[in-house]
Amino acid sequence: MTSVEQALFEGKPEEPLRRAAGRILSSALQAVDPEAAVLRHLRRRGSLLRVGGRRHDLRTVRRIYVVGAGKAGARMARAAESVLGDRITAGAVVVKHGYTEPLSRVRVVEAGHPLPDEAGVAGAEAVLDLAARADRDDLVLCLVSGGGSALLPAPVVGVTLQDKARVTDLLLRAGATIDELNTVRKHLSRVKGGQLARAAAPAAITSLILSDVVGSPLDVIASGPTVPDPTTYADAVRVLERYGVMDRAGPAVRDHLGRGERGEIPETPKPGDSLFAAVENVVVGGNEQAARAAVAEAKAAGFHALLLSTYVQGEAREVGRVLAAVAREIAAADRPLPRPACVVAGGETTVTVRGAGRGGRNQEVALGAALGVAGMAETLVVGFATDGTDGPTDAAGAVADGSTVARAHAVGLNPHRHLAANDSYPFFAALGDLIITGPTNTNVNDLMLVLVGTPSARTGP
């Protein structure tokens, strides 16, 4: 990950802190590399196979199916192939167009993301078909990563992709929460909400999950294809009614949900369902793993380090301001931890777009922070999208330091105006403070770093 480090520090202010930030982010990325993450939880020694927390004797396992969906699907499958080789009976993983890898046993299906397409429908059929073939004494290895929900569209009979898209759109516009949306979507799908696990029963199923959802709630990541669904058809109907979109949901959606509510079709598998006795869901990587690796690397580099939260959400610029406030406290009083200090935060911020500029949430974190740390020495705040793509830009994020605002003014840039216009990309581009890594091949949301060096040694730790 040398590119991260180079992008951060070459010839820039606070170069030692930038070097440290580069190393910290590189370590974080290594910890959530999809192949490495799978290999940590999939180990074979002779005929002994350890998958997640379970052990299998390969001499008694009849067939092994590898299924899955998500942007990291191909890389996760490659790791599975490297361990299982020709013990894989068959496999299919659905990935975003262009996210493929050369594989020998597992078929890679490229499909639409974030908008599901017919290729995704075909991929979901292939996945469901393999799962349905699995039986007792078989093992289904399910590889789940971010994007898996859109990449695995399996609308219930009579409902089209367009029907689902319209309902989603109506609910979003009406202000429904993501939980409410998922309640509806799980009840218009044949794969989400534990239904893939039901299809694979009674085979043993282990899902290795690379989480792209803040807090890694299993039922939300890729809509939880192997996870019990506590929500019901009645809940889904109530959501549509609450937001007054039942009338516009279309007859196919209304009919299906109505039949479900009346018990004419089976519910999604519920918590406690005996089928889940054969199912194990393991988060092999996520924001927490990345954030913990960042803290470990910071400590190794001589920083006092603190993991503030892996649940950070909210308006990006405001999160940046809070991080700047923590930097100020550290510099003023060596609180909440002494210098040299590194505060690591993770999560996923959002940007309420009001302007017509270009940028991303992590770049806005950095811009908000830049205003807060203006004038401070030995201070760095970094916003970083772990997938290397921050918003619709080619940058992964940006770096702010105490000189950012002054350097901006010196070249005629007004940080307040760039913030008001959601125009963080040109701002940091002009200062040479974008972090451009290209695709990192993983996605565990965002990392934010606050680094405050020692005041005496002007070069940091």
Place this chain on the structure above:
Amino acid sequence: MTSVEQALFEGKPEEPLRRAAGRILSSALQAVDPEAAVLRHLRRRGSLLRVGGRRHDLRTVRRIYVVGAGKAGARMARAAESVLGDRITAGAVVVKHGYTEPLSRVRVVEAGHPLPDEAGVAGAEAVLDLAARADRDDLVLCLVSGGGSALLPAPVVGVTLQDKARVTDLLLRAGATIDELNTVRKHLSRVKGGQLARAAAPAAITSLILSDVVGSPLDVIASGPTVPDPTTYADAVRVLERYGVMDRAGPAVRDHLGRGERGEIPETPKPGDSLFAAVENVVVGGNEQAARAAVAEAKAAGFHALLLSTYVQGEAREVGRVLAAVAREIAAADRPLPRPACVVAGGETTVTVRGAGRGGRNQEVALGAALGVAGMAETLVVGFATDGTDGPTDAAGAVADGSTVARAHAVGLNPHRHLAANDSYPFFAALGDLIITGPTNTNVNDLMLVLVGTPSARTGP
């Protein structure tokens, strides 16, 4: 401060945590009580008087003048009277209408706040007059607290209160920063920006300052009447030009700033001016003192405690979300500190008003946090205005816990809608979760608490 505690806990969910929060806030308020704060920095033993970091032999001090301005002025003066008694030659403090106290030696002038009025002008004249009387061997004790800037209006000759108000208004609408505003205002005043100290020279001057400004920058609190002013007339002119309001600033303002820029009238006293050798500025209380007392009380109550920052600024609801994210991390992983945990933050958030509701910034902190901690057990987030008045309401703040959202839904309240309408007061009023203390007689901005109890002992520490 029993009222704080009662308001917080009586018969409410998470009662033990609320009791703890009440004690923590009470301790914080006690630490910044204006009288107690002054008494910690003004001590007399026989003829030895300790003021701030200096010692005076009362046998050699000729006259003692007590001047000042700010909402806590009368209480601070009462403390001064209790120590100095009839050694006070004369005194005048300007307070907000209604904020008076019975005093014997120091005259209390009630004046307009936040809009300056002619009573304030008269009060400022009285203060300047006393300062001007002070000479070598005299001591001027200056008592500064929040509101002191508006309460001590001394426009330069030819400029009216209305002129100053118009310029301020024009600059605010044009998007000027508070620093830019202060640069202009200091150069339209005869008291701000160190000019009170110049009036009192060569007397010894000690300002005891109760800070209501985040980070307690001395030159900003009450516009720094005894603090060097690094800004110039030329800076003030540039601010008006930058925002294109010079034409509308009025002839009196233009003339005065122009004469200043041409060096026809003296500048405000600058850093390094020898007059400041006789001046000491001491922050006797502020957000930091309150936050540290909160941490100490939390520790005494058995919590692991951490002071996150006393520099918190930004959009209230977003700050609440970040605090909720920290609560989630604590509950999920005992990070950044183990349970039972108390995270203390201080500062002053803002509310971008978009709705027509009623509320305050601390109530919005709590409402934003409520959404973030929904469903969590043993969790409390508190937003609290230390002056007892959060926004234009009779509440000091509000408490959110893991049941807030569910309790709201149960009585037909939609937290998202109340947030969108800036309508936090009725929301928390309906739930009984407002904190109503009445005036606390101090003001050191806001405190925010995150409390997460132990999972086993459902009653907290």
